[in-house]
Amino acid sequence: MPKKKQEKVATTSEYIANENLEKLRKVFPKFVKDGEIDFDALQTFFDKEGILAGEEKYGLNWAGKSVAFKAIRVPATGTLTPQPKESKDSTSAKARADAWDKTENLFIEGDNLEVLKLLQKNYRDSIKMIYIDPPYNTGKDFIYKDNFTENKSDYYERTGQTKGGIKMTTNTESSGRYHSDWLTMMYPRLFLGRNLLKDDGVMFVSIDDNEVANLRMIMDEIFGEENFVESFIWRSRLGKGSTSQETATLHEYIICYAKDINSIDFTFDIRTKEKDDKERLCQWGQGDRREDRPTMYFSIASAEFGEIFPVRPDGSDGRWRASKEVVQKLKEANLLKFEKQEDGRVEVYKIISAGTKTKTAQDSILDSEKVKTTAHGSREIKELFDGKIFDYPKPTTLVKFLLSLINDNNFYTLDFFAGSSTTAHAVMAQNAEDGGSRKWICVQLPEETEKDSEAYKAGYKTIADISRERIRRAGKKIIEDGLPEGYYNGLREVYGYKEGEVNELRANERETIEKYLDLGFKSYKLSQSNYREWNVLTDKDDEVTLKKQLKLIAEKPLVDKYDEEAVVYEVLVKEGFGLNAKVEKQKKGGLDLWRVADRGREMFITFAAKLTQKQVESLALPKDTVFVCLDSALDDSTKVNIGRGLNVKVI
Template identity: 30%
Template sequence: MDKLKMHSPDLSQDNIAKIRQLFPGCVTEAHDEATGAVRLAVDFDQLRQELSDHIVEGPQERYRLDWPGKREALINANAPIAKTLRPNFSESLEFPSTKNLFLEGDNLEVLKLIQQIYLGSVQVIYIDPPYNTGNDFVYRDKFAQGADEYLKVSNQKDSDGNRLLANLSANGRFHSDWLSMIYPRLKVARNLLREDGAIFVSIDDTEVAGLRHMMDEIFGAENFITEIIWEGANKNDARQVGVCHEYVLCYVKDRRATKTSWSVTKEGVEPVLKEVERLRKEHGEDYDASSEELAGWFRAMKATPSFGLRRFRYIDNRGAYKEDDPTAPGGRKFVLKNPKTGETIPLRPNRGWAFDQETFNRLVDEGRISFISPTSIMVRRYLHETDTQTPQSVFYQPARSASERLSTLLGGGYFDYPKDETIIQKFIDMAAGEDAHDAIVMDFFAGSSTTAHAMFLQNALDGRNRRFVMVQFPEQTNESSSARAAGYQNIAQISKERIRRAGKQVLEGEHHPNWNRDVGFRVLKVDTSNMKDVYYRPDELNQADLLDMVDNVKEGRTAEDLLFQVLVDWGVDLTLPIRRETVKGKTVFFVDDNALVACLDHGVTEDLVKELAGGEPLRVVFRDNGFVSDAVKINVEQIFRQLSPTTEVKSI
C-alpha cells in the first residue's frame, strides 16, 4: 500500500519532467547527495547543444532584471515544504457548507501547500503586498541577506569590509530584499491561475518599475494588460510633486485564452433599474406616468452617478430607454418607408441611415422605433442592454471614504490605508464577470480582507457564486494600537472579523435572487506536519525508539487534522462537504460522498475494509499502523481489487 508524501510538490522535479517531454535526451537520473534517492537531473551541456542556435552564453549582455538574492529566491519558490493546514472550527463560519477559505500563515508556504489543489483553477488574484518603505517585512524568507553580506555580494564592499561606493543611501539592497520577498510568491501564484485568469497587483512608485520587469519575466510581456492608475488622496509629505495615485499592474496567464473584451457595469445603473422596477409595479402599463415620475427622480439624483444616465428617462414594457438619432455621418443613403403608412421618412442633409430597410422593419415590429410623427423617428436604446462599458485605466476613489466605511463596519480605525472594496469589485467584475458563475477569487496578502468583501458585493449584485481564498499571516498588532486595545492580537483576527461583519451587512441589503448567499469561510492554519519527524539511522535505533515509532502521528493532532493533511497531499478541494459516520464502530469521513473515504482510527478490521470497498469510493486512506493485524493490512489492496478495482488506496 503506497503512503502519502506529506509534503508540498517538488516544483524542480516537475519542471525537469516537462523538459524531459521536450528534450528526452537532456534528462538523466542522478543520486541525491543528501538522501541517496534517485532523482531526475538535467544534462545542461546537452540542453545547451539542443538550443545552440538560441542560447545566450556567459557575460553577453541580455535584457533582464537581476538583483542579489534572485537565485536563492527562485530556489525557495521551487523547494517543497513538510507542513500542513489544520482546520479551526471555532473561528470558522458555516464550516460544513461554505465554499470560501481563510488560510492563516506565511503566504509562500500556503501557496505551496495548495498548489496541487488549485493548480490552474483561480480566475482572479488581487494582492496589495507591503510597499517598500525600507522597513523589515514580516515575511522574512531564509534567503534574505544582512546588510554586510549584501554589500559584499553586490561589490559595494571589499573582502576587508571597506566601502567601494561613496554614497550608500540609495543602494540596491533597499530594492533587493523586497524583490526577493515578492518573486517566489508570484512565481507560485502563476501556477494557480486558469489559462484565462488575471492577476492585479497594487504598488506605489517605489517599486512599480522593478515589479513591472519582474511580472514581464514571470507572466510574459505579451500577457501584460495595463497599468491602472488608482487616484486617491494627496500625501502630506510631498516636497516637489504631490503624489495622489498608486498603480495596479494587470497581467493574464495567457492572453490567447482570455476573452477578447472585458467590461464593467456603468456607475449608477443599479439605482436606476431598481427605481424603474418600482415604477412599473406602481403604474403598471401606464408608461407615460412612469416616465414622467422617472424624469423627476433623475432631477433629484444630481449629486449621484445615476444622474449621468438621465437620458434613459422613458419607460416601456421592456424597461428604461433613451431615444437616439437613427442617422449617422456616412450612413446608408436610400429612401426609407414607414412600414405602417408607406410614407417616406426624410433624411437630413449630409447624413445617412444607421440601418437598412429590412433591419428598420424588424425594429418597428419589435417596438424599438419611436414615431415622433409619421415622418420623424427615433431609435430606442435600453439601459439593461447597454449597462456595461470597457473599463478605463484610471480610477478615482477618495481614500478617506474606504477608511470611513471600514471604521464604521469594525467599530474602530485599525487600518491606516485600507483598499476600497468598490474598486476591487470592479476588478472582479472585469476578469470574472458574467461567465464566471463559480470562479475562485484569491488574495494572498489579505490584510483586512477587502477582496472578500468586494466579492460578496459583486455576488450580491449579479447573482454569481464566486468563492474566495484569503491568505493572511498572523502579524502581531502593535501593543499600543487601538486594535490591540479592542482585543485583536494579530491582523488575521481583524481580517476574519471583517469578513463576518461584511457578510452580514451584505445579506441584510438587497441582493440578486440567484446568489447562494454563502458568506461563510473555513479557517485553516499552517502548522508543522502531523507526522513525527524521524532522524534516526537504523544502527541508532533501540527497542524504545521502535515502540515510539509505532504511531507516527504527533500527539495532540486530531482525526480532522489528519484528514485535511490527506486532502492537501492528495490535491483534493478543501471546501468539499465532509460527512462523519460511525461504521463498524470506527469513525469514517466521507468527503464529497465517495470522492475520498478516510478511516484514521486504530483497530481497523477486515469487515470494515470490505464495507468501505463495497461503496466503491474514488480514493480511500487508512493509518499505516491502524489495522488490527498485519494480515488485515496485507489484504487491504486485494480486497479493493476484488470489490472496487478503480479505488486508489493509500496510507499515512
C-alpha cells in the first residue's frame, strides 16, 4: 500500500486565482496546461471573428487596475483572534462565556480586504444581503490604500494587526490618482464580497454623484451588467442649506446588484387602498348596561393598552356585543382592533372586512417618510450616546427598509464598511419588530478618532470602539423599549404560533427577549499569524543562514510563546470552519485535546510534543475525522498508521 502523504494545515487564506483556475479546468480542460491557462488556445476558441485580436475594447480602465487584481490574488496571512471581553458588556467571565456561545452575530476589527479574504473559505455562498456605506471620495474622505511592496511592520500597522488605532489620510482632489485610488480600493472588496453572496443574494452600496458612474461600471464588470437590479434614489436631507451652486443636491443613491438576477426574491410594496370596515364591539343604546347581560362583561387583553373593559359613555360599566368565546375567536383571527379615543377611553372594534391591499413593484425613489434622512441617523446616535460622536451615520430606518425587501427573515447580512454599526443596529431592531431571526457580520478598521473630537474625549479612541459600544447600547434600548405587537404578529404569521403561546411569551417579555432575540455579538480582531514567518533573505545572507531558517521553521513552526486557543482559531478559520464554531478543550486519552464543531463538521487539535499510535487510537475518533497535530510530534511510522483511519493534518 502506498504511503498516505500528510497534508499541512493552511497557513494563509485560500488563493482565489487557483480556485477559479480549477473551475476553468473542469469546464475546459484543454485550456489548462501544467497548471497554467493557455491564453492563445482560449482566444482562438472564442474569437472566431478576430474581434479580440483588435486593440479597441469596451471597458473601464484606470491607473492601478492591475494593483486591484493583485490585491485579490495575494492571500491573507493574518488570523482572526477572539475577543470575549469586547463581545458582551458583562461583568463576569461566565456571563461573557454564555453570551459568546449563544450569539451568532459577528463583529470583526481590522482591514476589510484582509478580513474578506479570511472569510472566503468559511462563508462563501452564505450571505443573503450585503449593505455597505463606503467612502464617497468627496475629497475629504479617508480611503484604504493597499500596498504590497511595504515592509511587514508597515503592513501590520496599516491593516490593523497591531495594538492601537490607525491614522488615516484623506484622498484629496489634488491627488493625481484621485478616482484611480478609490477604484483600486473598491474593486477587490466588491469582488470578494460578491463571492460570499448566496445565489439569491444581493449587494446594496450607498454612494453619491462623486463616484456613482464609476461604481456602476466596476459593479457591471464584477457582477455582470445583466445582474443590475436598481439604482434607488434616497433623499438624504430635507433642507437645502447654504450653497453657492445653482442647484442643491438633496439625494444619494443606493446601487443594488444581484449575484443572479433570476434567483432573487424581493417583497412587493404592499399598499392599503381603503380603511378597514369595522363596528364597535361595545353594546350601545338599549340593553347596554352590565346587568343587562352579566356574562358579556369581561376584559379583553391588548398588548398596547392592557386589560380593556366595556364602558358606557357616562363612565359606568357596559357590556360587549359578543360572548367571551366569540371574542377569543375574533382575537385569534386578528379581527380585533384597539383605538384610543380623545377622552382617553380605548374602543374595541370588530373588523368586518380588511382594507383592500394591493401588491406593486417597489419604487426606485424611496419614501422619505419611511426611510428618513441623515439627520434622523444623527439623532439616533445622539440619543444612544447623549452626544455627537459620529458624523453622517445612515438612519436605521434606511437599512431596515432594505432588509424588508428580502422575502426572508432568517439570513446573514454583511457590512464590511461598518462605521458606527448602523447595519447591526438595524438588523436587531427589525427582528424585534417582526419576529425575524436575521444575523449580521460587521467589519470595521480600528481607525483613530480625532483627539479633539467628542468621541475621543468620551473614551472612544477608534471607530471600532464606537461600533461595538453602539451595538451594546442599541441592544439595551431594544430591551428597555419592549417588543411591539409586530413581533408577536410575526410569530403568528411566519412561525404559526397559537394565540395562547403568544400570550404566554408576551406575559414573560423579558425572558422572551433573552431567549429569542439575539442582541449580542462575538468580537474578533485581525491579528498577526501564529505561524512562524519566513524572513526574506538578502544578498548578504549565505547558505548557512538559509539552512538555519529552514531548520527553525521545520522544528518550531509556531511563534514563541504562542497561545493554544489563538492557534486553534487560526486553524479553524483557514480550514474553512465558521466563526460561530463550538470550541472546547477536553482531556481525552491522557491528551489535552481541542474539539471544533461547526455545521456537521468536526476537527480535533492537539499540541502534544510527542504522539504514539496507541495514544491516537485510544481517542476512538470516527473514521476520516480531521486530526491536527504538530508535524514533529509524529514519527514516520505513526504518520502512516494513523493516516489510514483519520484525516491527519500537521502544523
